[in-house]
Each structure stands twice: as C-alpha cells, then as structure tokens.
Amino acid sequence: xxxxxxxxxxxxxxxxxxxxxxxxxxxxxxxxxxxxxxxxxxxxxxxxxxxxxxxxxxxxxxxxxxxxxxxxxxxxxxxxxxxxxxxxxxxxxxxxxxxxxxxxxxxxxxxxxxxxxxxxxxxxxxxxxxxxxxxxxxxxxxxxxxxxxxxxxxxxxxxxxxxxxxxxxxxxxxxxxxxxxxxxxxxxxxxxxxxxxxxxxxxxxxxxxxxxxxxxxxxxxxxxxxxxxxxxxxxxxxxxxxxxxxxxxxxxxxxxxx
Ligand code: CIR
Numbered sequence: 001x002x003x004x005x006x007x008x009x010x011x012x013x014x015x016x017x018x019x020x021x022x023x024x025x026x027x028x029x030x031x032x033x034x035x036x037x038x039x040x041x042x043x044x045x046x047x048x049x050x051x052x053x054x055x056x057x058x059x060x061x062x063x064x065x066x067x068x069x070x071x072x073x074x075x076x077x078x079x080x081x082x083x084x085x086x087x088x089x090x091x092x093x094x095x096x097x098x099x100x101x102x103x104x105x106x107x108x109x110x111x112x113x114x115x116x117x118x119x120x121x122x123x124x125x126x127x128x129x130x131x132x133x134x135x136x137x138x139x140x141x142x143x144x145x146x147x148x149x150x151x152x153x154x155x156x157x158x159x160x161x162x163x164x165x166x167x168x169x170x171x172x173x174x175x176x177x178x179x180x181x182x183x184x185x186x187x188x189x190x191x192x193x194x195x196x197x198x199x200x201x202x203x204x205x206x207x208x209x210x211x212x213x214x215x216x217x218x219x220x221x222x223x224x225x226x227x228x229x230x231x232x233x234x235x236x237x238x239x240x241x242x243x244x245x246x247x248x249x250x251x252x253x254x255x256x257x258x
Pocket of ligand 1: 166
C-alpha cells in the first residue's frame with residue numbers, strides 16, 4: 001500500500017523540456033488542469049500528496065519520478081541521464097529528508113546515470129532498464145544499493161526498442177504477478193514467469209500506467225487496454241494526459257509514490 005505521493009506542478013516553461021514526440025507544443029493551462037486532475041485521482045486512491053512548487057530552472061522537473069527510486073526502507077537519489085535535468089534531484093533529496101532517515105538515503109555517483117523511469121519494482125524485485133538515460137554504471141550502483149537493502153534486481157536492455165524513452169514507457173507492474181507489457185516487450189524472456197497483459201501497438205502509450213492501492217490509473221483514451229484491465233479484475237481510473245504525452249511523459253513520471 002502506498003500512503004504518499006510527491007508531485008511537482010509544471011512550470012510555465014514546461015513546453016521547453018526535452019521531447020521526441022511529434023505531437024505539437026503542449027498548452028500550459030491544459031497541462032495545469034491535467035496535473036490537477038492527476039493529483040485528485042491520486043488522492044481518491046487514498047494518497048496524501050506532497051505538492052512541490054514549479055522549479056523554473058528545470059522545464060522537465062514535473063517528471064519527478066526520474067529523480068529517485070523509493071522503497072519501504074530506502075530512497076535512492078538518482079543522477080538523471082539528460083544534461084538539462086542534472087540537478088533536479090537536489091530539491092527532491094531535501095524533501096525526502098523529511099520522510100526517510102538520512103542514513104537510508106543513497107545516491108547514484110558519477111559517472112553513473114539513472115532515470116527513475118527506467119526502474120520497475122515488482123514486489124521487491126527490480127527491473128533496471130538500460131537506456132539512453134540509465135547507463136550500465138548507474139544500473140550497477142543501483143543494483144548494489146538494492147541488494148544491500150535485501151532487494152533483488154536484473155537488467156533489461158531497452159536501448160534498441162523503438163519508440164520508448166524509459167523501461168516504464170513500455171511496462172508496468174500491477175501486483176499479483178501481473179505485468180503490463182507493450183507488444184515489442186511482451187516476448188522478452190525475463191518476463192516469462194509473469195501473467196502478461198499485452199498492450200496493442202496502437203495503444204502503446206497506455207502501457208505506462210500505475211497501480212495505486214485498489215486502482216490502476218491509466219491514460220484516458222485507450223479503450224481496448226481499459227477493457228483488458230477490467231477483464232483481468234482491475235479497477236481502472238482514467239486520467240487525461242495529452243499535454244504530458246507531447247513531452248514524452250507518462251503517468252508514472254508525474255509522481256514518486258511511497
Ligand atoms: C524527458 O525527456 O526527460 C522528459 N521530457 C520526459 C520524462 C518522462 N519521464 C518518465 O517517463 N519517467
């Protein structure tokens with residue numbers, strides 16, 4: 001069960017962040033409205049929200065997930081893999097000091113890089129995506145920190161999977177051994193022991209969803225995926241995400257849940 005989530009309100013320069021999506025420029029007012037809806041949904045799942053103000057130094061800083069990996073007993077402050085995002089993690093570290101004992105907060109060191117979007121936890125086992133943002137050195141540091149804390153992990157190389165920025169752009173863990181996997185990842189051997197909900201290529205963006213206590217928060221507009229979730233016994237809640245999708249962001253990136 002998650003109790004809290006940390007989010008950061010998008011800043012006015014949000015549209016100047018990094019993106020590869022060819023979906024046009026986001027509308028700031030609509031992004032604020034969608035962010036506010038996202039916060040309301042998390043609250044309706046029972047979470048207490050920690051809402052950080054915009055950080056105009058970093059246009060991508062609303063995507064807080066990339067700055068930390070949180071577990072029940074430790075926090076790992078990452079070292080974001082994009083030069084323009086390096087430094088976002090400092091204010092998250094300062095905030096996490098209110099929630100974790102300082103001795104339980106670890107840090108990825110240079111030359112390692114890790115983006116939280118590459119890390120997918122499945123009940124104490126961590127899939128660590130190696131991507132354009134998370135390098136092998138960063139992955140190894142994270143694996144060692146996790147191992148010391150009693151968690152297991154394994155690497156998933158996603159560098160050659162087209163159309164995804166991070167591991168979790170293409171997958172999610174829903175609990176009870178159920179994985180959501182985009183079509184291009186559904187046959188990776190590492191995932192064979194899980195029950196798989198496969199996301200059709202046309203609905204690929206929907207693969208980034210989040211299990212929050214009794215619900216699964218999904219992006220609005222992906223009817224076939226929503227139907228598969230209901231059939232598998234999950235309770236989906238839809239959130240409009242168009243403006244974040246334009247900046248390569250998904251549902252998981254908008255919060256740190258713990
Ligand atoms: C970036 O390129 O870093 C941001 N525009 C999007 C980050 C999305 N984060 C995530 O998937 N965890």
